Amino acid sequence: MNHMTAYNLRSAFGGESQAHMRYRIWGEKAEKDGYPTVARLFMATSDAEQVHATLHFKALQDETGDYDVSSRAGFGYGTTSENLQGAIDGETFEFTQMYPAYIAVAEMQEEKAALSAMKYAIEAEKIHAKLFTKAKESVDNDKDLNAEKVYLCPVCGYISLTGDEEKCPLCNAKRDLFKEY
Numbered sequence: 050m051n052h053m054t055a056y057n058l059r060s061a062f063g064g065e066s067q068a069h070m071r072y073r074i075w076g077e078k079a080e081k082d083g084y085p086t087v088a089r090l091f092m093a094t095s096d097a098e099q100v101h102a103t104l105h106f107k108a109l110q111d112e113t114g115d116y117d118v119s120s121r122a123g124f125g126y127g128t129t130s131e132n133l134q135g136a137i138d139g140e141t142f143e144f145t146q147m148y149p150a151y152i153a154v155a156e157m158q159e160e161k162a163a164l165s166a167m168k169y170a171i172e173a174e175k176i177h178a179k180l181f182t183k184a185k186e187s188v189d190n191d192k193d194l195n196a197e198k199v200y201l202c203p204v205c206g207y208i209s210l211t212g213d214e215e216k217c218p219l220c221n222a223k224r225d226l227f228k229e230y
């Protein structure tokens with residue numbers, strides 16, 4: 050694999066791995082703060098970031114060995130409203146700056162496996178940002194997020210609050226595969 054694409058995939062793996070952990074921490078905080086549905090959104094999205102990290106890791110299959118990895122990642126253990134803003138900012142950075150730049154390099158270097166992993170991620174992050182924005186609006190009005198369940202496509206990291214899709218709109222996976230929270 051070309052050096053810059055491999056470097057970018059490792060960085061994206063690092064960013065997704067940290068988002069996975071951060072959302073679990075913020076999910077537990079949301080539960081404590083009395084927002085159980087926001088907590089479920091954080092947990093489902095945490096698992097979505099694990100899906101992305103796994104796609105990147107597998108795309109790097111022949112790139113073995115130890116590397117120093119640097120990734121941009123948000124910190125802060127605040128109120129659930131503040132944590133949701135942190136999540137919105139992180140997702141927005143990923144789909145407006147990080148992935149567009151990494152995808153441009155991977156296209157130039159004709160790295161197909163990297164492109165398919167990163168294209169799933171960028172589209173899912175846009176949805177994540179929208180749902181976190183919706184959750185923040187509810188919390189800022191002293192209400193929990195209004196949803197019966199939260200659904201995750203375990204193939205691409207797409208999240209839904211209705212689960213009424215016939216198939217995943219991002220990757221066409223069967224609706225039966227969706228995980229419920």
Ligand SMILES: [Fe+2]
Pocket residue numbers: 094097098140173174177
């Ligand atoms: Fe995300």
Ligand SMILES: [Fe+2]
Pocket residue numbers: 202203204205206207217218219220221222
């Ligand atoms: Fe999907």
